[in-house]
Amino acid sequence: MQHEILTLIETRFSANLFDASQGVSDQEIETMVSYAIRAPTAYNLQNWRFVAVRSPDAKVRLRAAAHDQPKVTDAAVAFIIIGILPDPDAVVTRLAPAVDAAIMSRDMAERWRDGARTLYADPAIARDEAVRSATFGAATLMFAASALGFASGPMVGFDAAGVRRDFDLADDELPVMLLAVGRAAPGNWPQKPRRLLGDVLEWV
Template sequence: MDLREVFKQRRSVNFFDAKRKVSEEEVKKIYAMASLCPSSFNLQPWKILLISNPEEKKKLRQAALNQPKVEEASVIVVLLADIKGYEEINKVFDDMVEKGYQKEEARDTYAGLAKSLYGNDISARGFALRNAGLFAMSFILAAKYLGIDTHPMDGFEQDKVKEAFNIPDRYEVAMLIAVGYHDKEKPLLTRLRRKNFDEVVIKM
């Protein structure tokens, strides 16, 4: 499937075939593709809570406005944005030095730059969520490339999700992504209208 077809065929599926499962190996393949997405300083400030156990899905459904697809989808990705991700700059810098991107003597300057950009609560939250968003869209498109359907979910109560799964304060719940296969007995409707170029673009 070429890239244009991936975009055309990707839909936010509301009805999943609960009998068709996505294996962990398939999720790993999706992740391997999605992990190639860009991130600020290559910090990759995200974690994934992968939920497939039926009892855990029930708990999540209660925190996700009781949406049935939480239980019907094969797997739910709880995408966590790490607001302290900038603190791992030294690990990233080691890789940069080893591969010739940076020289060792620039370490303190580089770490200071990351801290100055992301070292307060407001900027750290924005940093984490923006980067998690890049990963989320990459994950969704990679899934479609592999023939697997998804639905990005913003309908959840963050406090309840964090409480249900003991998620530390350093993480924001960026998004839930339902992963599985469309229930073909419930056909997709025609895609809703997208804004055209002239409606969106402001020329300067």
């Protein structure tokens, strides 16, 4: 029997139409995000934040910053997925629970911190890492939402400066993606066909 996660991958689609009469509970949002944060991040930095935009007023503000895309207000919640520029000095703190659980040594955690200092001295690499972490978080959130029976719609069509201003993002925070989540309305396209495996998979 096929594993359920493979079925979710096969059946997920990028939703454009949401049933605006269907909400999402605090607990459902907390469940989705609690799975999303199990996604991996470099050095386990967990350099992300998830803003659940759910109040009607906040959704209207976000929609205005998202080129007026109706799914921002129709979906039960629209997440702002934020990637945070990595702070090497946070590595040891973030790894402390793994040290306490005897998964890794404190020395090793300090070596990881030193590695992060070297790697993220390059601002381009630091920015890439913020985008990478947020993208992994968004993808995992998407599948957690699918597993709970919700549809999702990722969006890059928004004014980053407007989102930054209206939702009080800190200087080291990047609004990487919006993700509308809610119950699908009829009429959505199914998942679109993909390029052929042979065109994207290289054997070396």
